[in-house]
Amino acid sequence: MSLIKLENVYKSFGEKKVLNGLNLEIDKGESLVILGGSGTGKSVLLKHIIGLLKPDKGKVYIDGKDVTNFTKKDWYEIRKRFGMAFQEAALFDFMNVYENVAFPLRRHTNYTEKQIEKRVLECLELVGLRGNEKLLPSELSGGMRRRAGFARAIALNPEILLFDEPTTGLDPILTDQIDTVINDLRNSLDVTCITITHDMVSAFDIADKIAMLYKGEIIFKGTPEEFMKSDLEVIKGFLKGRICEENENQNIRGEV
C-alpha cells in the first residue's frame, strides 16, 4: 500500500483547470521529485497532499485512509507527520536560529527547556548549522536560511518531508550543499521526501523517483535513468530546457 495516493484528482480555480484527473502514488521511504513547467500546478499538487487544498473531484489517501474530506482539526493531527520546508523558508525574522527551530517544539510538545535544547542542537547538527544558534535570519546567507528552515521542518521528527523549490535562487555551490543536506537528512532520518524543483541537476541528485506533471496529469513516474531515456516528447523537451507548455499540436504521450 502506498503512503500517499492521489486518485483522479481534479482542481480548478474559476475557469483555470489546474489538476485534471491526476493520479500519483508515493511509497514510504521514497524520495520523489516532481517536475513540471512553471505554473503547471506543482504547488497546488503539494497542497492537496497536506490538506491545504481540497480536490473538486477525486480522492486523497494517506496510509490507505481517505483524507479527502477531513476537517481542519483532523488535518492538524495528520500534519504533524509532515515537515514542510517551503520556498522562502518562512523563518520568523525576529527570532534567532535557535528560537526558530525551538518554535514547533514549544508549540506541539511538552518538552522541558533541556529537552528542547537537546533537540534544537541535534537538528542544527543534522543541517550543518551548529554554532549559529544566536544569528538572526537577516544575518544568514541564502543557503543557511534554507538549512535553518530544514532544521525547523525536522524538529518534530516528521515521517514525510516536503521541499518546495529548495534551491531556487541559490548559486550552484549552495545548490549542491542543499542537495547534500537533503540526502543526508533522508539517510539519517529514514523519511519519505517529496520535492518540487525546476533544477534538473538537483532533481538527479536527490530523486530516486521523478514524476512529471503536465497539463494537470502525471504523465511519467520512474527512476532518473528511466526519465533520461523516456521517449515522451514533453520530457525530451524538458531535458533540453524547452518547456512544452501549451502546444496543442502535440498530445501528452509525445506524438505530434
Ligand SMILES: Nc1ncnc2c1ncn2[C@@H]1O[C@H](COP(=O)(O)OP(=O)(O)OP(=O)(O)O)[C@@H](O)[C@H]1O
Ligand atoms: N489559491 C489559488 N487561487 C487561484 N489560482 C491559483 C491558486 N493557487 C494556484 N493557482 C493557480 O494555479 C496554477 C498553478 O499554480 P502553482 O503555484 O501550483 O504552479 P507551480 O507549478 O508550482 O508553478 P511555479 O513552478 O512557477 O512555482 C497557476 O495558474 C496559479 O495561478
